[in-house]
Amino acid sequence: MSINSLPAADQLPVVVIGAGPVGLAAAAHLVERGIEPLVLEAGPSAGTAVRDWAHVRLFSPWSEITDPAAEKLLAPAGWTRPDGSAYPTGGDWAEQYLQPLADVLAGKVRYGATVAGVARAGRDRIVDSGRDEQPFTVHLASADGREERISARAVIDASGTWSTPGPMGADGLPALGEKSAVGRISYRVPDLGDPAVRARYAGKRTAVVGSGASAFTALASLADLAEDEPGTHAVWILRRGVTGSTFGGGAADQLPARGALGLRAKAAVEAGHAGTATGFRTQAVERDGDRLVLVDEDGRRLEPVDEVIVLTGFRPDLTFLSEIRLGLDERLQAPTALAPLIDPNVHSCGTVYPHGVNELSHPEQGVYLVGMKSYGRAPTFLAMTGYEQVRSITAAIAGDREAAERVELTLPETGVCGGAGLFDEPDAAPNSESGGCCAAPATLQIGAGAPASTGGC
Secondary structure: OOHHHOOOHHHOOEEEEOOOHHHHHHHHHHHHOOOOEEEEOOOOOOOHHHHHOOOOEEOOOHHHOOOHHHHHHHHHHOOOOOOOOOOOEHHHHHHHHHHHHHHHHHHHEEOOEEEEEEEEOOEOOOOOOOHHHOOEEEEEEEOOOOEEEEEEOEEEEOOOOOOOEOOOOOOOOOOEOOHHHHHHEEOOOOOOOOHHHHHHHOOOEEEEEOOOHHHHHHHHHHHHHHHHOOOOEEEEEOOOOOOOOOOOOHHHOOOHHHHHHHHHHHHHHHOOOEEEEOOOOEEEEEEEOOEEEEEEOOOOEOOOEOEEEEOOOEOOOOHHHOOOOOOEOOOOOOEOOOHHHHOOOOOOHHHOOOOOHHHHOOOOOOEEEOHHHHHOOOOOOOHHHHHHHHHHHHHHHOOOHHHHHOOOOOOOOOOOOOOHHHOOOHHHOOOOOOOOOOOOOOOOOEEOOOHHHOOOO
């Protein structure tokens, strides 16, 4: 089909990238508006990224992680939401909600479809003439290697940040030697219920790099392992000192599961299952036989470790959007108007101002980053926020501006952990009213263990 013979824009689907919680919610809202969605998922099933942390329990209960439009779509199929007060694992979320939702959407979801590029039809990012009148073209690669191009009236990118974890290096780049030591480095919270993973850490000395909820989860899990496996020990690598906010909000956290997780991490340190290395900004990873030695920018060297778990947050993959005109904050890589509202140096998950299409729009009309990806490098995302984002955006696509701008959302305050930019000034760490939330580990807030001992943004 030539560009000149493309269907009218309103006859084209809205392409949604990613069949995770927010992507599927976007599809549900589009269906509710009578607009055809096409969800492109690189993985083999709904919630592929969520399934990667299937062993981890969310900080939020069922009542806060299902979307209203999605529930309406599921109801005729006999689906009922699980106990709203229960805290599911990632596996529960994927199997009991995300996959059923994708199944109801049926042919509107394609698996094994990796988006390689998004552009305006016949226009690279330089060309102005007639740009806004052209539909989008979405280039994708199928699992069997075939290449394809799809036309779309709008693009909603809900691909998340799970595929691009932050490196160990304190300057945001991989530490010297990090790539060559990848066999002993993990960028995920370990599933110690898996015998092979358990054997990897049992009786070993493991460095945990990171200061957020993922690090809490790993420390608490390794402490549990140490109770059963002598010789198991963790060393917690922190770029700043230990302050009252290091372990999160504790009892003051209105996400109680997250607050309890921080207390578990604190207990692990106090019980001697984990030591701390503070003010340590990793610059290099060196070999010491079969073990690794971490070296900071001042030349300080830690005792050798067997394994390293790097949990320094995530960042968006913007490579396939290189021909799209995005307006992004230079620090957070979030939409320019959204960035001040989610700055982790100022905001926790619960103090993020409700926002919608106005804050999520770009110079390129009709393209939106939503969900965790819209937050760029900020860790303060909640599922409820993402659901509200796509409700507003789909209303705007449908031409219902009044509904698009009617953004209403009440979020829980999430405690007292310091913002990522304040590690040089531990005494200035924010309090529970102004504090930034410690780094969240994935597409959503996740923790470990039972609800009474888990938590996060």
